[in-house]
Amino acid sequence: MIHARGLVQTFHTGRGRQKREVKAVDGVDLDIAEGEVVGFLGPNGAGKTTTLRMLTTLLRPTAGTATVNGYDVVTESVMVRRSIGYVSQSGGAFSQAQAGDEVVDHGMLYGLSRAEVTRRGRELFAEMQLDGLWDRQPKDMSGGQKRRLDIVMGLVHDPTLVFLDEPTTGLDPQARANLWGHIRRLRTERGATVFLTTHYLDEADELADRILIIDNGRIVAADTADNLKAQVSGDLVDLEVADDTWVARSAEKLASIATQVETDGRHVRGRVRRAGREVPGLLRDLDSVGVALDSIEVMRPTLDDVFLTLTGRSLRDAQDEKPDGEQPADESVLAEGVPQP
Numbered sequence: 001m002i003h004a005r006g007l008v009q010t011f012h013t014g015r016g017r018q019k020r021e022v023k024a025v026d027g028v029d030l031d032i033a034e035g036e037v038v039g040f041l042g043p044n045g046a047g048k049t050t051t052l053r054m055l056t057t058l059l060r061p062t063a064g065t066a067t068v069n070g071y072d073v074v075t076e077s078v079m080v081r082r083s084i085g086y087v088s089q090s091g092g093a094f095s096q097a098q099a100g101d102e103v104v105d106h107g108m109l110y111g112l113s114r115a116e117v118t119r120r121g122r123e124l125f126a127e128m129q130l131d132g133l134w135d136r137q138p139k140d141m142s143g144g145q146k147r148r149l150d151i152v153m154g155l156v157h158d159p160t161l162v163f164l165d166e167p168t169t170g171l172d173p174q175a176r177a178n179l180w181g182h183i184r185r186l187r188t189e190r191g192a193t194v195f196l197t198t199h200y201l202d203e204a205d206e207l208a209d210r211i212l213i214i215d216n217g218r219i220v221a222a223d224t225a226d227n228l229k230a231q232v233s234g235d236l237v238d239l240e241v242a243d244d245t246w247v248a249r250s251a252e253k254l255a256s257i258a259t260q261v262e263t264d265g266r267h268v269r270g271r272v273r274r275a276g277r278e279v280p281g282l283l284r285d286l287d288s289v290g291v292a293l294d295s296i297e298v299m300r301p302t303l304d305d306v307f308l309t310l311t312g313r314s315l316r317d318a319q320d321e322k323p324d325g326e327q328p329a330d331e332s333v334l335a336e337g338v339p340q341p
Ligand SMILES: Nc1ncnc2c1ncn2[C@@H]1O[C@H](COP(=O)(O)OP(=O)(O)OP(=O)(O)O)[C@@H](O)[C@H]1O
Pocket: 011, 012, 013, 022, 023, 024, 025, 042, 043, 044, 045, 046, 047, 048, 049, 050, 051, 323, 324, 325, 326, 327, 328, 329, 331
C-alpha cells in the first residue's frame, strides 16, 4: 500500500547570511499494509505534514523513493492522487458555490456519476453532522463545520487509502467521536487503509493498529501501541502502605521486581514490565512479611511515556515548543488539488 525508502525533504530558508537548510524529513522508511490504520505522531515541526505531502505527491522528495497504491509518487503522481483521499491540515480552498455542489463537483472529478456522488455526499453530511448545510456556502460555516466539510470532500469518492492530517483538530468532542466512528468503519466495512497524523495521543491509541513516532525528521519508533508501551516503560505500580514503618520494607520488595522505585509519604512507586504478571506475587510477598496496604493503583504507560523514554522529552511539552518559524521557500510543489481525469 505505502512503501517508502530513504525519503528526504530539505527546505532552504532565508536569504544571504540568514540562509539555512532545514532537513524536515531525514531518511524515512515506511511499509504500510492494506487495511492498516497507522497513527503518525510527533511534536510540532517533527516532519509529519512534510512526509504526508510527499506521499500525496504535493511535494517532490529531495531524495528517496515512495510508492503509494503501487504508483510512484514522482513519475505516477496523477495515478497516486486518483487512488487516494487526502484531508490536509490547512483545509481546502472553497469557491463561492454551495457546500453540496462543491462536494458533487469534487466527487465527479474522480469519475463518479452525479447521482452516486450526491448519495454518498448526503450520507457523509449526515454522519458528520452537517445536516441542513448542503445549500450553505462554506464561507458562512463555522470553523468546525468547514473542517467536517473538508473530511467529507476527502472521503466522498470512497478511497481505499486515506491520508488524514490532524483531522480532529478544532472539532468538538461529539464531532471527534463521530469521526473516530467513521475511521473505524472505513477499516472494518470497507477494508480501507488509513494514515493519520494527530497530536492527540488518546486518538492514536484508540484508533491505530500501529503507531509511528517521528522526531526531527526521523522515525524513532514503529509498533503497536501495546508493544511500544511494554518495551519502553512498563506499568507504574503505586502502593500505599497502611503504616509509615512499612515504607522501607515495601520499597525493598518492590525493587526486586521494579525499576525507578521511589517513595513519597506512605506511597511506594515503581515500574514493572507487566503488572498483571508481577503484582500478584508482590502482594503475596508483602503479606508474608506482614505489610498491610491501604491502596494499590496500577497505571498503564501512555504513549507520552513512550515518547519521553525515546527522546527524553514529553510529547506534550514538545507540542508547546514553537517550530523554528522558517518562512516557506523553494518548495518543489508538483501540483496542488485533485486529479484531472
Ligand atoms: N515550506 C517550508 N519551508 C521551510 N521550512 C518548512 C516548510 N514546511 C515545513 N518546514 C519546516 O520543516 C519542519 C517540519 O515541518 P512539518 O510541517 O512537516 O512538521 P509537523 O510534524 O507536521 O508539525 P505540526 O505538528 O506542527 O504540523 C519544521 O521545522 C518546519 O518549520
